Amino acid sequence: xxALDEGHFCSELENGVKLGCIELSFEEEPETIAIxxxxxxxxxxxxxxxxxxxxxxxxxxVAKALREGTRGYRQKAKDIVQGALFPESGLDNTVGHAGxxxxxxxxxxLDLFSYCESCMLPFQVKCHVGYVPSGQRVVGLxxxxxxxxxxxxxLQEPQHLADEVCSALQHGIKPAGVAVVLxxxxxxxxxxxxxxxxxxxxxxxxxxxxxxxxxxxxxxxxLWADFLNLLRFRGINVEKNRMRDSSDQHWCPSxxxxxxxxxxxxxxxxxxxxxxxxSILRSLGEDPLRKELVGTPARFVKWLxxxxxxxxxxKLNGFVSxxxxxxxxxxxxxxxxxxxxxxxxxxWSQCEHHLLPFYGVVHIGYLCTxxxxxxxxxxxxxxxxxxxxxxxVQERLTRQIAETISSLLGGDVIVVVEANHTCMIxxxxxxxxxxxxxxxxxxxxxxxxxxxxxxxxxIPNTAVSGR
Amino acid sequence: xxALDEGHFCSELENGVKLGCIELSFEEEPETIAIxxxxxxxxxxxxxxxxxxxxxxxxxxVAKALREGTRGYRQKAKDIVQGALFPESGLDNTVGHAGxxxxxxxxxxLDLFSYCESCMLPFQVKCHVGYVPSGQRVVGLxxxxxxxxxxxxxLQEPQHLADEVCSALQHGIKPAGVAVVLxxxxxxxxxxxxxxxxxxxxxxxxxxxxxxxxxxxxxxxxLWADFLNLLRFRGINVEKNRMRDSSDQHWCPSxxxxxxxxxxxxxxxxxxxxxxxxSILRSLGEDPLRKELVGTPARFVKWLxxxxxxxxxxKLNGFVSxxxxxxxxxxxxxxxxxxxxxxxxxxWSQCEHHLLPFYGVVHIGYLCTxxxxxxxxxxxxxxxxxxxxxxxVQERLTRQIAETISSLLGGDVIVVVEANHTCMIxxxxxxxxxxxxxxxxxxxxxxxxxxxxxxxxxIPNTAVSGR
Numbered sequence: 001x002x003a004l005d006e007g008h009f010c011s012e013l014e015n016g017v018k019l020g021c022i023e024l025s026f027e028e029e030p031e032t033i034a035i036x037x038x039x040x041x042x043x044x045x046x047x048x049x050x051x052x053x054x055x056x057x058x059x060x061x062v063a064k065a066l067r068e069g070t071r072g073y074r075q076k077a078k079d080i081v082q083g084a085l086f087p088e089s090g091l092d093n094t095v096g097h098a099g100x101x102x103x104x105x106x107x108x109x110l111d112l113f114s115y116c117e118s119c120m121l122p123f124q125v126k127c128h129v130g131y132v133p134s135g136q137r138v139v140g141l142x143x144x145x146x147x148x149x150x151x152x153x154x155l156q157e158p159q160h161l162a163d164e165v166c167s168a169l170q171h172g173i174k175p176a177g178v179a180v181v182l183x184x185x186x187x188x189x190x191x192x193x194x195x196x197x198x199x200x201x202x203x204x205x206x207x208x209x210x211x212x213x214x215x216x217x218x219x220x221x222x223l224w225a226d227f228l229n230l231l232r233f234r235g236i237n238v239e240k241n242r243m244r245d246s247s248d249q250h251w252c253p254s255x256x257x258x259x260x261x262x263x264x265x266x267x268x269x270x271x272x273x274x275x276x277x278x279s280i281l282r283s284l285g286e287d288p289l290r291k292e293l294v295g296t297p298a299r300f301v302k303w304l305x306x307x308x309x310x311x312x313x314x315k316l317n318g319f320v321s322x323x324x325x326x327x328x329x330x331x332x333x334x335x336x337x338x339x340x341x342x343x344x345x346x347x348w349s350q351c352e353h354h355l356l357p358f359y360g361v362v363h364i365g366y367l368c369t370x371x372x373x374x375x376x377x378x379x380x381x382x383x384x385x386x387x388x389x390x391x392x393v394q395e396r397l398t399r400q401i402a403e404t405i406s407s408l409l410g411g412d413v414i415v416v417v418e419a420n421h422t423c424m425i426x427x428x429x430x431x432x433x434x435x436x437x438x439x440x441x442x443x444x445x446x447x448x449x450x451x452x453x454x455x456x457x458x459i460p461n462t463a464v465s466g467r
Numbered sequence: 468x469x470a471l472d473e474g475h476f477c478s479e480l481e482n483g484v485k486l487g488c489i490e491l492s493f494e495e496e497p498e499t500i501a502i503x504x505x506x507x508x509x510x511x512x513x514x515x516x517x518x519x520x521x522x523x524x525x526x527x528x529v530a531k532a533l534r535e536g537t538r539g540y541r542q543k544a545k546d547i548v549q550g551a552l553f554p555e556s557g558l559d560n561t562v563g564h565a566g567x568x569x570x571x572x573x574x575x576x577l578d579l580f581s582y583c584e585s586c587m588l589p590f591q592v593k594c595h596v597g598y599v600p601s602g603q604r605v606v607g608l609x610x611x612x613x614x615x616x617x618x619x620x621x622l623q624e625p626q627h628l629a630d631e632v633c634s635a636l637q638h639g640i641k642p643a644g645v646a647v648v649l650x651x652x653x654x655x656x657x658x659x660x661x662x663x664x665x666x667x668x669x670x671x672x673x674x675x676x677x678x679x680x681x682x683x684x685x686x687x688x689x690l691w692a693d694f695l696n697l698l699r700f701r702g703i704n705v706e707k708n709r710m711r712d713s714s715d716q717h718w719c720p721s722x723x724x725x726x727x728x729x730x731x732x733x734x735x736x737x738x739x740x741x742x743x744x745x746s747i748l749r750s751l752g753e754d755p756l757r758k759e760l761v762g763t764p765a766r767f768v769k770w771l772x773x774x775x776x777x778x779x780x781x782k783l784n785g786f787v788s789x790x791x792x793x794x795x796x797x798x799x800x801x802x803x804x805x806x807x808x809x810x811x812x813x814x815w816s817q818c819e820h821h822l823l824p825f826y827g828v829v830h831i832g833y834l835c836t837x838x839x840x841x842x843x844x845x846x847x848x849x850x851x852x853x854x855x856x857x858x859x860v861q862e863r864l865t866r867q868i869a870e871t872i873s874s875l876l877g878g879d880v881i882v883v884v885e886a887n888h889t890c891m892i893x894x895x896x897x898x899x900x901x902x903x904x905x906x907x908x909x910x911x912x913x914x915x916x917x918x919x920x921x922x923x924x925x926i927p928n929t930a931v932s933g934r
Contacts, residue, residue: 053554086820087520088862103907105862109900138862140820142891145898222916229923230883230904353553353607395555395572395605416697424609430897431612433576437697440570449689456696 026067027060031283035063038276038283039355045273045301046308048391054352055391062355066284069115069122069426072153073285080147081172084140088133104223105138106130106230110145111432113425116186117155117292118252120277120300121357122426125152125161126183128236130227131169132176132215139173147172148180155286155293158184158251162211170213177214179227181238184209187357187422188253207251208238254299273301307350307389337367337412337444339455342377347384351423352391360419360435365455366405367412367444375409394419394438402440412443414455494527498750502530505743505750506822512740512768513775515858521819522858529822533751536582536589536893539620540752547614548639551607555600571690572605573597573697577612578899580892583653584622584759585719587744587767588824589893592619592628593650595703597694598636599643599682606640614639615647622753622760625651625718629678637680644681646694648705651676654824654889655720674718675705721766740768774817774856804834804879804911806922807841814851818890819858827886827902832922833872834879834911842876861886861905869907879910881922 026032036059043050043058050059110127129144151164162180169178186205215223228238250256277297278288286293345362362384366375387400394417402415417438424431445451493499503526510517510525517526577594596611618631629647636645653672682690695705717723744764745755753760812829829851835841854867861884869882884905891898912918 057550083524086860088860103862103865103905106904106906108902108904110898111900133862138860141861141888141903142898145891145901222919225916225920226906226923229920229926230906233923233926233928234902234904235928393553393555393605394608395570395600398570421608424612431577431609432899433578434612435575435701436608437573437575437701438570439573439693439697449692452689453692453696456693456700459700461700461702 026064031067032060032063034283035066035280036060038280039063041276042273042301042304042355043391045270045276046304046391054393058353058355061353065354065356065423065426066280069113070154070284070286072150075150075153077147077150077168078172080150081139081143081169084143085137085173086140087136088138104130104132104226104230105141106227107141107144108231108234108236110148111430112149112152113430114152114156114161114184115154115426116252117157118250118296118299119254119303120155120296121187121303122422123158123184123186124425124432125158125185126236127152127165128181128183128231129165129169130179130216130230131173132223133173134176135174137173139175144169155281155284155296157292158182158207158209159211162209166211166213175214177212177216177223179216179224180211181227181231181236182209183207183236184251186252187359205251205253210238254303269298269301270305273304274298277301304350304355306348307391337369339365339451339458340368340375341365341455341458342375342380343459345377345381345384347388347397347417347419349388349390349392349394349397349419351421352393354423355391356422356426358392358394358419358421358423358436360417362401363416363418363455363459364401364405365414365445365458366409367451368409380405394421394436398438398440402442406442410443412445413441414445414452415440416456416459493531498534499527499530501750502533502747503527505747506530508743509740509768509771509822510858512737512743513771513858521860525820525822528820532821532823532890532893533747536580537621537751537753539617542617542620544614544617544635545639547617548606548610548636551610552604552640553607554603555605571597571599571693571697572608573694574608574611575698575701575703577615578897579616579619580897581619581621581623581628581651582893583719584624585717585763585766586721586770587622587763588654588770589889590625590651590653591892591899592625592652593703594619594632595648595650595698596632596636597646597683597697598640599690600640601643602641604640606642611636622748622751622763624759625649625674625676626678629676633678633680642681644679644683644690646683646691647678648694648698648703649676650674650703651718653719654826672718672720677705721770736765736768737772740771741765744768771817771822773815774858804836806832806918806925807835808832808922808925809841809844809847810926812844812848812851814855814864814884814886816855816857816859816861816864816886818888819860821890822858823889823893825859825861825886825888825890825903827884829868830883830885830922830926831868831872832881832912832925833876834918835876847872861888861903865905865907869909873909877910879912880908881912881919882907883923883926 039059039062040050043055048055050056106128107130108128110129112125112127113122114125115121116123127145127148129148131139131144133139147168148165151161151168162182166178166180169175169180184207186207188205212219212221212224215221216227231238274297277300281288281293281297288294288297341364343361343363345364346360347362348357348359350356351358364380364384383401383404387397387404398415398417401417402413405415406413419436419438420434421436424434424436441452445455506526506529507517510522515522517523573595574597575595577596579592579594580589581592582588583590594612594615596615598606598611600606614635615632618628618635629649633645633647636642636647651674653674655672679686679688679691682688683694698705741764744767748755748760748764755761755764808831810828810830812831813827814829815824815826817823818825831847833842850868850871854864854871865882865884868884869880872882873880886903886905887901888903891901891903908919912922
């Protein structure tokens with residue numbers, strides 16, 4: 001492969017904002033060790049064996065992902081902007097609005113992610129930043145993104161994030177004004193109880209927020225119209241009114257009436273797990289007593305406990321045997337069989353390597369004798385949910401769904417799982433658009449390429465729902 | 468802003484693939500200094516003042532971007548995969564194709580970029596990777612992306628890149644087989660001579676390549692059909708035949724008949740600049756004598772010399788005075804004026820902070836007395852090209868176009884420039900989807916928000932053309 005030996009290379013941000021070189025290795029740092037210990041408590045609270053393969057290194061992986069994902073606590077916006085201001089003529093008052101220098105500069109569609117301060121789950125951000133240069137200087141374009149990222153890589157709330165980015169750029173660049181628009185997407189909190197009944201629990205909580213300073217301070221300033229027009233012909237439609245309304249209430253689903261923890265239920269939350277999450281917050285450099293964070297550990301634990309599997313086993317077993325009798329399904333194998341398919345069954349799961357959600361859709365196909373009633377969609381959806389609500393890997397999820405359906409229906413099964421993995425965006429590789437597909441084939445589907453192709457071609461050409 | 472003091476944080480890849488901590492700071496390393504010296508030679512060859520503000524730190528920025536963008540030379544795929552293999556049951560022969568373990572695993576739409584070994588310009592890659600697990604183990608999904616990135620972050624040719632990624636995964640994971648499909652996009656080489664005449668010089672060279680090993684070694688294997696079907700319902704349409712045809716010839720525009728350097732012209736290439744580029748290749752860990760790289764320095768210099776400005780000045784001056792008489796344009800200012808607009812004029816430029824291309828479209832609006840003939844599109848296009856073919860920043864480009872048109876047409880001008888900056892994707896921040904808009908307004912457009920809005924709303928809702 002022609003690789004040279006791995007040389008030494010000290011990673012750093014531009015303009016002297018070094019991430020630094022330290023004596024202790026990452027694994028040996030006290031913050032890392034503290035997070036690892038806390039993650040072990042969480043996994044034990046889920047009833048997991050922390051020593052099973054697949055989970056062994058999870059505490060270290062979670063510690064790395066969390067510290068990397070909140071590195072903004074250790075960065076200063078000021079250091080990033082300094083040294084990236086370039087003199088540019090045409091900015092004095094006689095020229096007025098002339099030229100990009102003096103005119104509006106907008107960087108659109110910066111993909112970021114942040115962590116929700118209410119529940120600690122990552123949320124996605126499409127960030128649009130604009131500013132009007134003054135003082136005969138402009139800032140390097142990438143710095144708008146880097147500064148936004150400093151504040152995104154913390155526990156955040158969208159409006160607060162927009163305000164911080166705006167304020168940091170205003171102070172760092174000292175332009176005539178700064179405008180920030182964020183389109184934020186928060187995953188829903190699926191509830192185990194409703195997931196079995198409601199297949200539409202997918203979807204996102206969307207929130208659009210904006211912040212302005214200087215010439216953008218007045219929301220009715222004409223420059224806002226220019227800025228929004230420049231977004232519009234990138235296909236970003238923003239109505240100022242909509243933004244203001246939507247920021248009036250908590251956006252995080254864990255704070256909504258249905259998601260909030262009832263006072264009567266708070267006692268049932270495992271206090272050891274709550275304490276562990278609070279210690280993680282401290283290790284990241286946060287104050288768990290900060291007003292906005294007080295309920296966060298309990299909310300995170302509540303989310304996590306969705307993926308405790310023990311109780312669910314009982315429920316599914318009851319559900320399945322009430323609904324379908326496997327013996328009935330196997331009769332009369334001689335008739336011509338047809339492919340029945342159930343597409344786009346949504347699911348939620350929790351990646352056991354990173355304790356981060358992955359979610360998407362499952363497509364199921366099976367061969368069924370002509371004239372036989374297809375299996376109810378609700379049964380298939382419940383099987384999908386059953387295997388989803390665990391610490392999982394997508395490959396295993398796919399296989400388990402296929403094997404379960406095969407055991408019910410007699411063998412000829414194909415299952416395709418399409419998922420977005422939060423761990424693919426909220427860690428180092430930050431691959432925002434990627435999606436993972438896995439496929440499991442049993443019986444005739446494993447030997448008959450034409451049957452596979454027929455089923456795969458019936459899947460509609462759409463991106464994974466929700467994005 | 469509540470930031471803690473910036474702590475020390477040693478950046479590393481997962482699984483112990485450290486980027487390492489070193490004694491010398493990045494700026495002091497001999498490779499960095501050698502690249503800086505070479506970049507100064509290139510800027511001098513362009514006739515630039517290496518000490519002017521804006522260019523002062525360019526050599527260091529270029530050195531950082533290039534070393535970061537080719538860090539794959541210092542990484543080993545093997546180290547990345549090791550420790551990320553997870554045992555997963557259901558993989559033995561009795562289960563056959565069952566379950567994601569045993570079935571196909573595909574990660575789609577990984578955004579990468581690489582450097583073209585023929586011309587040293589970055590090219591974009593949409594990478595799709597699949598493998599069939601075996602030996603009762605699966606690999607962490609992010610590792611497919613990380614391994615692909617090791618080989619992308621080198622000087623590459625698409626087919627070679629696909630083959631290297633495929634081979635590294637096959638050896639690292641030892642699965643039943645690996646399949647790789649890359650959709651590569653290389654920017655065109657605009658030629659100054661033709662840019663003035665041809666406004667369609669934008670666009671991309673596209674190349675689709677694939678590579679397979681193990682069960683994917685045979686191009687007609689049924690598993691290829693499964694893999695391509697899993698891509699298809701993400702909207703990725705791949706015809707195997709098309710892939711093979713297109714890889715038969717050099718894809719880089721610098722190697723095409725029209726782009727290649729004629730033997731007679733080779734002498735005219737500045738040999739000092741060519742030697743400087745060869746020394747950059749050496750500093751990155753490459754062998755400039757490697758067969759595929761022999762002509763690369765001369766081709767890069769040829770590209771770079773497009774952005775030498777001196778000769779162009781002459782040309783444009785001649786062109787302008789032949790075509791438009793400013794005095795004629797100013798008459799009869801009392802009549803009602805209307806907005807004339809010329810949208811989507813394409814341009815190419817070279818970012819003076821990073822010596823990397825930025826490109827996109829310019830939208831021009833101006834007020835013109837009723838009954839007056841609008842200015843010819845070819846004149847506006849030539850003004851755009853004139854200011855594009857330089858070492859530039861987008862803000863200045865916007866202002867210069869506005870001021871030039873204003874001086875020709877009497878004052879009421881609005882100019883919007885929309886651009887994709889290669890430096891936003893091929894450096895640390897890797898913001899693939901972002902685009903930058905700048906706006907310059909003169910005369911009535913600076914005082915009349917309604918006129919601005921009317922013009923801005925006439926710009927069609929499309930992403931920057933070409934991507």
